[in-house]
Amino acid sequence: MKIFDDHDVVLKHTLPVRLFHWCLVLGFLPAGITGIVLFFRPFGPEGMHFVMQIHIVGAWLLSLACLGFFVFQPKRVAAFWREIFSWTKRDIDWMKVSGGYPQKIFLGKEISVPLMRKMNSGQKLMGIFVFFGAIIIIVTGLILYVALPLVPKETVWYVDKIHLVVGVCLLGAVCGGHIPLGMYNWQEFICMFGDGTIKVKDAVKHNKLWVEEDIEKVK
Amino acid sequence: MAKSYQTNELHGIIQIDSKICKGCDSCKSFCPAEAIDGAYGATHHINDDKCLQCGQCLVNCPFGSIKDTSDAVDEVIQKLQDQKTTVVAMIAPAVRVALGEEFGMKPGELVTERVYGALKNAGFKIMDVNFAADNTIMEEGTELIEKIQKYVLNQPQEHELGPLPQFTSCCPAWVRYMELYHPDLREHLSSAKSPQGMAGPVAKIYGAQEIWKVPPEQIYCVGVYPCTAKKFEASRPEFTSAADYWKTKGHSAIYQDTDVVLTTRDLARLLKKLSIDICTVEPIEEKDNPLAEYTGAGTIFGTTGGVMEAALRTAYFVLTGKELADLEYAPVRGLQQVKTAEVPLKLAESGREIVLKIAVVHGTKNVEPLLREIEQGISPYHFIEVMNCPGGCVNGGGQPINPMGTSWVGKFKAILPWS
Amino acid sequence: MKYNYVEKAVQVTRREFLGMTGIVAAVLWTGAYAVTDIVEDRNKYIKMRADGLYKDDEKHAVRQSHKNKSLMSMYDKLAAKPMSPLAEELFHTKYVDRAIL
Numbered sequence: 001m002k003i004f005d006d007h008d009v010v011l012k013h014t015l016p017v018r019l020f021h022w023c024l025v026l027g028f029l030p031a032g033i034t035g036i037v038l039f040f041r042p043f044g045p046e047g048m049h050f051v052m053q054i055h056i057v058g059a060w061l062l063s064l065a066c067l068g069f070f071v072f073q074p075k076r077v078a079a080f081w082r083e084i085f086s087w088t089k090r091d092i093d094w095m096k097v098s099g100g101y102p103q104k105i106f107l108g109k110e111i112s113v114p115l116m117r118k119m120n121s122g123q124k125l126m127g128i129f130v131f132f133g134a135i136i137i138i139v140t141g142l143i144l145y146v147a148l149p150l151v152p153k154e155t156v157w158y159v160d161k162i163h164l165v166v167g168v169c170l171l172g173a174v175c176g177g178h179i180p181l182g183m184y185n186w187q188e189f190i191c192m193f194g195d196g197t198i199k200v201k202d203a204v205k206h207n208k209l210w211v212e213e214d215i216e217k218v219k
Numbered sequence: 220m221a222k223s224y225q226t227n228e229l230h231g232i233i234q235i236d237s238k239i240c241k242g243c244d245s246c247k248s249f250c251p252a253e254a255i256d257g258a259y260g261a262t263h264h265i266n267d268d269k270c271l272q273c274g275q276c277l278v279n280c281p282f283g284s285i286k287d288t289s290d291a292v293d294e295v296i297q298k299l300q301d302q303k304t305t306v307v308a309m310i311a312p313a314v315r316v317a318l319g320e321e322f323g324m325k326p327g328e329l330v331t332e333r334v335y336g337a338l339k340n341a342g343f344k345i346m347d348v349n350f351a352a353d354n355t356i357m358e359e360g361t362e363l364i365e366k367i368q369k370y371v372l373n374q375p376q377e378h379e380l381g382p383l384p385q386f387t388s389c390c391p392a393w394v395r396y397m398e399l400y401h402p403d404l405r406e407h408l409s410s411a412k413s414p415q416g417m418a419g420p421v422a423k424i425y426g427a428q429e430i431w432k433v434p435p436e437q438i439y440c441v442g443v444y445p446c447t448a449k450k451f452e453a454s455r456p457e458f459t460s461a462a463d464y465w466k467t468k469g470h471s472a473i474y475q476d477t478d479v480v481l482t483t484r485d486l487a488r489l490l491k492k493l494s495i496d497i498c499t500v501e502p503i504e505e506k507d508n509p510l511a512e513y514t515g516a517g518t519i520f521g522t523t524g525g526v527m528e529a530a531l532r533t534a535y536f537v538l539t540g541k542e543l544a545d546l547e548y549a550p551v552r553g554l555q556q557v558k559t560a561e562v563p564l565k566l567a568e569s570g571r572e573i574v575l576k577i578a579v580v581h582g583t584k585n586v587e588p589l590l591r592e593i594e595q596g597i598s599p600y601h602f603i604e605v606m607n608c609p610g611g612c613v614n615g616g617g618q619p620i621n622p623m624g625t626s627w628v629g630k631f632k633a634i635l636p637w638s
Numbered sequence: 639m640k641y642n643y644v645e646k647a648v649q650v651t652r653r654e655f656l657g658m659t660g661i662v663a664a665v666l667w668t669g670a671y672a673v674t675d676i677v678e679d680r681n682k683y684i685k686m687r688a689d690g691l692y693k694d695d696e697k698h699a700v701r702q703s704h705k706n707k708s709l710m711s712m713y714d715k716l717a718a719k720p721m722s723p724l725a726e727e728l729f730h731t732k733y734v735d736r737a738i739l
Contacts, residue, residue, distance in 0.1 A: 052260025316690030515701030
């Protein structure tokens with residue numbers, strides 16, 4: 001078992017990863033919110049056109065960032081993929097108690113929770129959802145964007161519905177789950193939005209197995 | 220009152236439902252007249268002054284937000300119940316290969332006799348517009364031949380004739396396009412009316428006297444067309460030739476030649492309201508009905524190249540004295556947007572050889588280069604067929620909407636929001 | 639920005655890489671195939687309807703307008719010929735300049 005002292009700092013998120021995350025923030029959030037606005041159509045013609053333009057810019061940023069990350073950081077994509085699809089009994093047990101979050105937040109009670117690696121089980125679930133959801137939303141969005149007079153009407157109708165449903169679910173999961181919980185764990189928040197580092201003693205709280213088995217001293 | 224319409228002309232037929240429209244710009248791609256306003260993402264709106272009433276936007280909207288607001292189904296049902304009125308249904312060529320789709324059949328099922336059966340069941344008398352199509356060939360073909368004799372063979376003609384090249388005039392959306400955007404070239408349109416334009420007078424004069432033997436005022440003509448623009452065409456104030464004719468014989472009533480138009484979709488709704496099903500109805504042949512007698516040339520009017528092919532079959536015979544060796548004239552068939560051909564003819568009377576240069580256009584936007592050639596005086600053609608709808612009337616704005624198809628016959632196109 | 643621990647390097651075996659690439663290629667290929675099929679068939683219904691009309695043409699013994707007996711009979715009974723004055727009245731028209739309406 002490794003011994004860490006109070007000054008040990010680990011690089012949890014590298015620069016490309018953090019940049020990608022920024023692109024997701026600046027791309028997905030405007031696209032998702034404008035998407036909801038486009039559904040309800042509250043504004044007049046100029047307003048809706050402007051909203052659509054923001055939607056397109058956000059969508060392009062999201063799409064190109066995903067493509068770029070996939071092409072230039074394939075190892076991180078592989079690591080992500082491995083992490084989100086490795087489910088053990090530990091993860092089932094974690095899910096059964098919801099990671100202890102509702103108990104802590106609503107009842108002020110802290111309970112013991114199975115040890116987690118870099119991503120906890122909830123994050124793994126979110127990861128699966130986001131991985132496939134992003135692919136679906138990007139592909140359907142692209143069809144609606146470039147292929148309209150060519151693609152049959154029924155296809156467009158279904159593509160539009162899928163784009164809407166997946167988009168709303170993603171936005172809900174991000175705004176209702178990912179963002180609040182990400183801010184709740186403030187150390188993690190500044191880690192991802194800052195320089196990517198976190199004190200090892202802080203990381204131990206949520207990612208004990210990762211600290212013990214997956215990190216090494218800088219050579 | 221919209222600016223580009225004559226008094227009493229039907230307009231504003233095609234409307235976009237602002238509650239459903241998402242501003243996706245699909246309709247704009249299909250509109251031949253740039254008559255749809257609205258930026259990408261904003262609700263779109265049809266500019267009635269520019270709209271040809273062709274309905275291409277309607278049949279191509281992926282969300283079904285565009286509607287045909289001219290609904291005469293209830294009026295027709297009322298007339299059918301009126302014992303004193305002779306209600307005549309005039310069925311266009313393209314209807315017989317598409318009406319079945321509204322009852323579950325595949326596109327292209329030829330259901331002519333079933334349509335006759337269904338209409339008779341409902342109380343209609345039958346007239347086949349293909350008869351009027353043959354009529355159109357006789358009039359338009361003769362006009363073309365006289366123009367060839369005048370301009371190509373330099374033989375003076377007794378009738379007043381427009382210039383070459385001659386454009387077909389059966390498509391009301393195309394005619395409106397010419398009248399609106401190139402009025403200075405409208406003399407090039409054939410003076411012959413469309414089959415609809417001829418069918419009304421035939422029914423109310425010849426039909427009244429010889430076929431149904433009823434007073435013309437009691438005849439109520441219901442056009443059944445694959446076309447929403449026909450609703451506009453039937454309302455043209457000059458289309459009262461039957462009433463004008465009867466006025467010279469002492470009658471006084473005023474009425475349009477065609478009283479009302481139903482699209483293929485409208486007819487399906489009417490039949491369903493009367494619980495008549497095309498799939499189960501007894502087919503009727505109408506062999507003894509002179510107004511339902513038509514030739515193969517008449518029936519192909521509904522597809523792009525069909526009018527041209529029909530005209531060639533007759534013009535070739537009249538000019539050369541021989542029938543076309545191969546009646547199926549392949550160069551004018553198919554979905555290519557502009558098809559051209561050269562037809563060599565050896566004239567019967569002089570033995571002289573001329574080459575008839577023809578062009579077939581579908582999708583009105585594709586006619587612009589040919590119009591420019593005419594303006595510059597360099598058009599090589601003698602006869603040009605124009606159909607507004609891609610593929611011809613079989614894909615008209617009044618046809619059953621096919622969800623897995625679109626009217627896009629051209630190359631790849633992307634709708635970009637800043638275009 | 640100072641840190642003294644990093645995550646261990648990610649190892650991707652050649653087998654895994656090839657497997658992934660294979661799956662991605664298969665998915666993209668299938669998708670592209672399906673989409674191009676759908677797009678290529680978008681006009682099929684138009685062709686089917688047109689073929690129906692051409693079949694109607696073939697079914698008819700008489701395939702030229704000038705041989706339509708009852709049409710000729712109508713012209714006789716009306717005592718008219720194509721382009722004659724009566725035909726002009728009933729079957730011909732003039733067009734409108736809509737730019738100045």
